[in-house]
Amino acid sequence: MLDIKAIRADFPILDRVLPNGKNLVYFDNAATSQKPQCVIDAMSNFYENYNSNAHRSNHTLADEASSALENARNQISNFFGAKPENMIYTSGATEAINLVSYGWAKNNLDNGDVIVITEMEHHADIVPWQELSKEKGVEVRYVPINNETFMLDMEAFEIALDGAALVCVTHTSNVLGIRNPIEKIIKISKAKNCKVLIDCAQGAPHEKINFETLGADFLAISAHKMAGPTGIGCLLTSNERIQEMGPFMTGGSMIKKVTTDGSTFKDGHEMFETGTPRIAEAIGWGAAVGWLEQFNMEDIHNHVHEIAAYAGKEMIKIPGIKIFGDPTNKDSSGAVSFLHETIQSQDLALLLDQGGYAVRTGHHCAQPLMDALGVPSTNRASFWIYNTQEEVEGFITHLKYICERFA
């Protein structure tokens, strides 16, 4: 059982009073989570006591910074069941997917090869493949969702796999909260000799992700949705795939030797981490992972599912509210997307904000999914470890009040 009161005490921002005097109720966790004090402290401690560049100079601070950067890599890769030498620091899941596109696919796929993605992908897992298609002539196939269940159409997925070389699927939809059957997707894709990339940006805060057990070729992860800082994430990959990759960005740190005639590059993850690393961010992410390790991730999922399911059941009772997704599904994450039939989504978000409720509005960087759902945007309340049943009850009351007054 989680002690939510004790957990909330780790997050100073949850005591925030907004300019209108309302207490903050943060339901925008699928956009970014809040950060516990230990993450803030770890990053401040770096800047206050041992700020230095890493892997360059030979002084005490440089050694401490380099050690902290690599210790964080060990801790994070271990958390995700991956080898530290196969973990590449990136700016987030978006850069991780671009790294697969520019670093692996560009060197290993060619005109006529097929990439299978889905309608429910975030733009980060669509646009890089469209760009690759323009450059290399690869075909991009989109697997539809079922508009009744909001689940991925697995029959269509299996058909799309025919002749495919790469499958790119989100672990959990950032809009629908639907958790895809990624174990099955990986199994049937690998059986057809496809390489598999899983976008775990939304999945990592909700369940224990294990690279080795899943058996995918690439996992893309963002730190900031799982209590870590913004600006950092990683690509996890295998010995085989990392050896097939070429440099994505070039410059300092990633070279063996540079002469006026040309350059040679380092091997492994070092080839892909050019420029000054995100040292403070890596340290902060390491602290976030350390903080999460005190919990069973299944307990986090169960807590989030419980309040999301309650929210979904109560919201659907409000006249005019429609929910996209199925928050009562035991596998769903804490994201509950909804719309009111007459109150425009941006208006609804601003009115919810008047009560202190922070929710997301817009197309959620998933316009093909919006097209499939037949709407331009949705509102989204997304819950995490520190949210409470009482907060959801207050939200439902305020939402009802808005609908009665403004519809």
Add this chain to the structure above:
Amino acid sequence: MTSLWPEHLDGIVEEFKDCFDSMERYELLFDYAKNNPNPLPIEEWTEENQILGCQSRAHVICSLDEGGLFLLKAGADAQIVQGLMSITAIAVNGLEPIEVSKLTPAYVEEMGLKAALSPNRANGFLNMFNRVVKEAKILSETYDD
């Protein structure tokens, strides 16, 4: 226009300042959205007059009336943006374009709707307001010629 906004807007600003709380202010704003004096009918919403960067759909057309004075027509699917543009239309229509080009959104802050002025890229009203001021400047230069 001697103060921060045209004098004929004073009554509206006071009306908002007298609201009991923010929800009452937004309710009043919804009323202004429904009573836009110069609406831009949805049939006239085009890519050319669309305000980019808005979460909602928002469109403006700025022109000069027969007397060479500023005429703003605006339409948005979000009532809050539409309401603010209705009030902006009341503020600017009938002014010299050069006056409109110097307008700031100070009246919105005074009305207690500061959130509408956030530089958040998703902010519909501020993007629309900036477009109106920019087009007023262009029209004032055309008018001077």
